[in-house]
Amino acid sequence: MPGRILVIDDEPNITRVLRGSLSAQGYDVRTANDPEEGLRTFKDWTPDLVITDLMMPGMSGVEVCRAIRASSAIPVLVLSVREHERSKVEALDAGADDYVTKPFGIQELLARVRAHLRRAPERAATAIEAGDFVVDVTNHSVAVLGKAIHLTPKEFDLLAHLARHAGKVITHRALLTAVWGAQSAHQPEYLRVFVGQLRKKLEAETDRQYIQTEPWVGYRFIPEGWSGIEE
Numbered sequence: 001m002p003g004r005i006l007v008i009d010d011e012p013n014i015t016r017v018l019r020g021s022l023s024a025q026g027y028d029v030r031t032a033n034d035p036e037e038g039l040r041t042f043k044d045w046t047p048d049l050v051i052t053d054l055m056m057p058g059m060s061g062v063e064v065c066r067a068i069r070a071s072s073a074i075p076v077l078v079l080s081v082r083e084h085e086r087s088k089v090e091a092l093d094a095g096a097d098d099y100v101t102k103p104f105g106i107q108e109l110l111a112r113v114r115a116h117l118r119r120a121p122e123r124a125a126t127a128i129e130a131g132d133f134v135v136d137v138t139n140h141s142v143a144v145l146g147k148a149i150h151l152t153p154k155e156f157d158l159l160a161h162l163a164r165h166a167g168k169v170i171t172h173r174a175l176l177t178a179v180w181g182a183q184s185a186h187q188p189e190y191l192r193v194f195v196g197q198l199r200k201k202l203e204a205e206t207d208r209q210y211i212q213t214e215p216w217v218g219y220r221f222i223p224e225g226w227s228g229i230e231e
Contacts, residue, residue: 002026003048003117008038008064009079010056014102018051021106022113035059039067047074049117051109054080054091062094069095073140073153075116079104092193095152098180099187115181130166131223132206135159149201154179158194159202162211162221171218195219 005027007018015031022029030045032038035056042050050068054061061078068076078096080087088099098112128135134143140156142149151159157179162170172191176184184190195211202210212220 002028004028004030004045005049005051005113006038006041006045006047007031007051008035008056008061009051009053010034011053014053014079017106018109021110025110027113035061035064038064042068042072049075049077049113051077051079051113054078054087061096062090065091065094065096069152077109077112077116088187088189089193092190093197095154097154098184112181128160128163130163130221132208132210133163133223135163144202145206151198151201155194155198155201159198159221162219163223166221166223169214169218169220173218175218191219 002025005022007015007022007029009015009018009031010033012033015033019029019031030041030047032041035052035058038050038052041047050064052061052064056064061080065076065078068074075097076095077098077100078091079100079102080091081102091099097116100109100112127137132145135156136142137160140153142151142156142159158175161175161178172188173186175191176187179194180187180190199209199211210222212222214220
């Protein structure tokens with residue numbers, strides 16, 4: 001599954017290692033050692049996936065994520081030496097799809113790259129209708145009570161998975177695996193961020209709580225008209 005990968009990192013050793021490792025797997029790789037150069041390459045070259053450092057001089061990886069998300073839904077994987085949950089949440093909030101802490105194993109990174117490049121929305125149905133909701137899988141659009149709601153790519157993937165299983169409890173692990181891949185099954189901060197964002201957007205126009213928390217287990221999506229009883 002070769003594709004184009006852009007690596008943005010101010011450490012030449014990192015870009016050199018990643019270029020060699022990714023190229024050896026058949027990927028077409030370009031690198032940039034400063035974020036401004038990286039964004040220029042992104043606009044001119046249109047990669048399939050971006051790997052960016054979080055802490056860089058001049059412009060942070062968080063700002064790089066926001067710039068990419070302004071025009072593209074491609075996967076963005078963030079690298080950082082920081083292990084604190086706060087930095088992970090900040091990157092996820094900015095539109096990152098995944099987060100890897102330095103130092104990292106190259107095989108793990110390659111696995112994450114493969115997972116993000118091959119993952120695509122299920123195409124069995126072009127639209128999912130669940131109560132108040134119409135989730136258009138083909139066009140990546142969502143309407144609640146007839147009103148269009150703007151979602152980020154990962155917010156959409158999360159809602160689509162919940163909507164496909166409306167009324168049923170989906171465990172944290174199952175949601176993480178379905179939306180971010182098996183390698184993220186033990187990173188619940190992903191869910192806390194994205195479920196919170198989804199709730200704000202989906203419930204802005206109503207007083208209904210569409211996504212219910214099942215303590216210590218997972219989440220349940222309850223569209224208008226659902227009985228609330230799991231099948």
